[in-house]
Amino acid sequence: MERDVDRVGQPSGDVEPENGTDADHVVICNPVSGTEDHLERVRTLARERGFSVRITSSEGDGVRFAREAGANGVDLVVASGGDGTINKVVNGLAEAEALERTTLAVVPTGTGNNFASNLGVDTIEEAFEAIDTGRRRRIDLGTANGRAFVNSCVGGLTAEASGATTPDEKRRLGVLAYVSRALETVSSFDSLPIRATLEGGADDGDASTRKTWTGEAMLVLVGNCRRFGGTRRAQANVEDGLFEVTIVEDAPTADLVGEAALAGLFERGERHIVRHRVPSLALESLRSEPIEYSLDGEMLDTETLELETAANALEVVVGDRYRPDPDAAGGRSG
Numbered sequence: 001m002e003r004d005v006d007r008v009g010q011p012s013g014d015v016e017p018e019n020g021t022d023a024d025h026v027v028i029c030n031p032v033s034g035t036e037d038h039l040e041r042v043r044t045l046a047r048e049r050g051f052s053v054r055i056t057s058s059e060g061d062g063v064r065f066a067r068e069a070g071a072n073g074v075d076l077v078v079a080s081g082g083d084g085t086i087n088k089v090v091n092g093l094a095e096a097e098a099l100e101r102t103t104l105a106v107v108p109t110g111t112g113n114n115f116a117s118n119l120g121v122d123t124i125e126e127a128f129e130a131i132d133t134g135r136r137r138r139i140d141l142g143t144a145n146g147r148a149f150v151n152s153c154v155g156g157l158t159a160e161a162s163g164a165t166t167p168d169e170k171r172r173l174g175v176l177a178y179v180s181r182a183l184e185t186v187s188s189f190d191s192l193p194i195r196a197t198l199e200g201g202a203d204d205g206d207a208s209t210r211k212t213w214t215g216e217a218m219l220v221l222v223g224n225c226r227r228f229g230g231t232r233r234a235q236a237n238v239e240d241g242l243f244e245v246t247i248v249e250d251a252p253t254a255d256l257v258g259e260a261a262l263a264g265l266f267e268r269g270e271r272h273i274v275r276h277r278v279p280s281l282a283l284e285s286l287r288s289e290p291i292e293y294s295l296d297g298e299m300l301d302t303e304t305l306e307l308e309t310a311a312n313a314l315e316v317v318v319g320d321r322y323r324p325d326p327d328a329a330g331g332r333s334g
């Protein structure tokens with residue numbers, strides 16, 4: 001069998017299960033996420049449990065390995081990396097139509113680790129303990145033009161701003177870190193002329209309603225998980241079959257510079273904020289040119305984006321601190 005070799009000369013990619021390893025439990029590890037020093041620890045903890053380990057050598061491997069695991073009927077796929085790696089693994093499982101039968105576990109070895117934190121798992125050791133304990137929940141999965149996302153879909157951020165964001169900002173602020181950084185680094189935020197069509201909202205309890213919002217947006221945040229943003233007011237319940245949609249209307253950037261101002265925007269700045277909880281929506285660019293969206297940090301350019309939630313579509317391993325509902329005790333207040 002062909003074997004890839006990763007940067008440090010370790011066998012990577014197509015690693016076959018060793019004797020005695022359990023091919024029903026596969027770890028997919030991104031060796032270059034986060035601080036890039038986790039591979040040996042993850043490998044040791046995985047092999048102590050007899051799990052197979054596959055190491056990604058390129059961007060496409062996460063999807064490919066997960067698709068193969070799903071097609072082979074693997075019970076548990078463990079994604080070790082940040083939100084981007086998890087996004088790829090979930091998309092691979094979806095492509096193999098394996099979401100019904102395969103459980104996802106997450107080992108936080110990325111930079112922001114926002115999704116892992118949503119699952120109540122903050123360290124590598126905690127992640128393996130949670131796998132041993134076996135507590136599992138079924139959570140909602142978002143799709144955007146057929147691509148799955150677990151945490152958030154954000155329109156209006158540039159890849160440039162996202163690259164300039166520091167690891168510490170990502171950890172503290174979630175996706176708002178990108179907004180904060182973008183406000184500091186650009187003199188004017190390109191507003192997005194968009195139409196948002198929101199279907200069957202929970203806002204008024206009527207599943208048949210359709211609302212449209214047309215205007216200049218600075219930012220559109222569609223959250224699936226409670227901590228997709230950095231503030232208490234931008235949180236979603238991950239088990240209710242609904243997105244938390246927040247449209248930040250075009251506002252003078254001077255009003256928003258600085259973390260406190262940004263948090264203030266979400267806490268009390270209703271003047272600039274449109275908020276809805278809906279199971280599906282469409283976002284259309286009114287400028288006949290694509291808008292750049294980030295799905296869990298992975299970029300997508302499109303003029304029209306159709307978003308849907310698949311309620312309870314993904315079974316995940318969760319830690320003791322897992323809470324699906326932002327209003328439940330134990331939520332982050334900042």
Ligand SMILES: Nc1ncnc2c1ncn2[C@@H]1O[C@H](COP(=O)(O)OP(=O)(O)OP(=O)(O)O)[C@@H](O)[C@H]1O
Pocket residue numbers: 030031032033034035056057058059060061062081082083084085086088109110111112113114170297298
């Ligand atoms: N061997 C590799 N070389 C280069 N890129 C890789 C490799 N393996 C995976 N990738 C890609 O690295 C990207 C970033 O990974 P990921 O998002 O998991 O880490 P991160 O950016 O450090 O963390 P976070 O998203 O939590 O901030 C993903 O798009 C993934 O597909």
